[in-house]
Amino acid sequence: xxxxxxxxxxxxxxxxxxxxxxxxxxxxxxxxxxxxxxxxxxxxxxxxxxxxxxxxxxxxxxxxxxxxxxxxxxxxxxxxxxxxxxxxxxxxxxxxxxxxxxxxxxxxxxxxxxxxxxxxxxxxxxxxxxxxxxxxxxxxxxxxxxxxxxxxxxxxxxxxxxxxxxxxxxxxxxxxxxxxxxxxxxxxxxxxxxxxxxxxxxxxxxxxxxxxxxxxxxxxxxxxxxxxxxxxxxxxxxxxxxxxxxxxxxxxxxxxxxxxxxxxxxxxxxxxxxxxxxxxxxxxxxxxxxxxxxxxxxxxxxxxxxxxxxxxxxxxx
Numbered sequence: 001x002x003x004x005x006x007x008x009x010x011x012x013x014x015x016x017x018x019x020x021x022x023x024x025x026x027x028x029x030x031x032x033x034x035x036x037x038x039x040x041x042x043x044x045x046x047x048x049x050x051x052x053x054x055x056x057x058x059x060x061x062x063x064x065x066x067x068x069x070x071x072x073x074x075x076x077x078x079x080x081x082x083x084x085x086x087x088x089x090x091x092x093x094x095x096x097x098x099x100x101x102x103x104x105x106x107x108x109x110x111x112x113x114x115x116x117x118x119x120x121x122x123x124x125x126x127x128x129x130x131x132x133x134x135x136x137x138x139x140x141x142x143x144x145x146x147x148x149x150x151x152x153x154x155x156x157x158x159x160x161x162x163x164x165x166x167x168x169x170x171x172x173x174x175x176x177x178x179x180x181x182x183x184x185x186x187x188x189x190x191x192x193x194x195x196x197x198x199x200x201x202x203x204x205x206x207x208x209x210x211x212x213x214x215x216x217x218x219x220x221x222x223x224x225x226x227x228x229x230x231x232x233x234x235x236x237x238x239x240x241x242x243x244x245x246x247x248x249x250x251x252x253x254x255x256x257x258x259x260x261x262x263x264x265x266x267x268x269x270x271x272x273x274x275x276x277x278x279x280x281x282x283x284x285x286x287x288x289x290x291x292x293x294x295x296x297x298x299x300x301x302x303x304x305x306x307x308x309x310x311x312x313x314x315x316x317x
Contacts, residue, residue: 007118014237015124017258026093036084040218064163120265129239142219147184151209
């Protein structure tokens with residue numbers, strides 16, 4: 001049985017951040033052989049996020065039954081595949097790709113290859129986290145999402161958001177990334193019908209070419225913040241519910257949470273202070289965003305009102 005100071009499950013933004021800031025003997029366990037590929041993500045981050053930009057954006061246009069809302073909303077779109085691949089290559093710790101974690105119990109991690117032990121275990125293994133499910137058996141809520149990459153026919157510096165009756169409980173998006181665009185929907189119901197409808201709208205406007213360069217699917221966590229779940233286990237990123245339940249954004253918060261988890265494991269930050277920082281930074285914000293999501297879902301039949309009372313173009317609280 002291998003023994004480590006820290007075992008990190010998952011090599012997404014949260015897990016990579018934790019590994020890059022962690023000291024001691026560290027092991028990353030990642031079920032995918034290429035964890036940076038086929039990521040269901042629009043790739044948008046705040047302008048000051050430390051990652052190379054492929055496209056800067058300066059505003060957001062929200063289309064909904066009430067018309068169009070244009071909001072100053074600076075940010076940038078990154079190439080997550082390239083960024084995560086480069087970060088993975090920078091790691092000095094032990095990395096096991098293609099190894100699936102089956103369960104975690106106390107300080108023991110069981111995978112499809114064997115057993116490991118660690119002082120600290122960090123669950124960064126996404127919305128369907130094996131680490132979280134080892135401790136919490138309750139059924140979780142998610143919003144399904146799909147994303148395709150299409151050639152962009154016109155230069156854009158804005159992100160487009162679409163609320164339509166067909167996109168039940170969510171929205172569609174078109175985010176420019178240079179000569180291509182991330183186009184997708186997060187919604188309940190027949191999601192491929194929703195995606196095809198959105199693509200048809202964009203084709204009609206002459207914005208994109210109907211040539212799908214890539215396709216990915218995923219889940220947006222809606223179960224709320226669940227960070228430190230035992231004395232030696234910390235959940236970060238999607239696994240810990242750090243994703244904004246209204247917008248689905250989560251790259252920046254995942255990175256931040258992974259860095260904080262490393263400080264705890266390194267002994268630089270007490271678990272109690274970690275809980276306080278997480279609660280102060282994310283607790284209230286994510287709770288308010290979840291309340292906005294509840295408004296959006298419960299008032300969906302009056303979509304104009306639902307969007308105006310919940311969406312960030314009208315209130316960023």
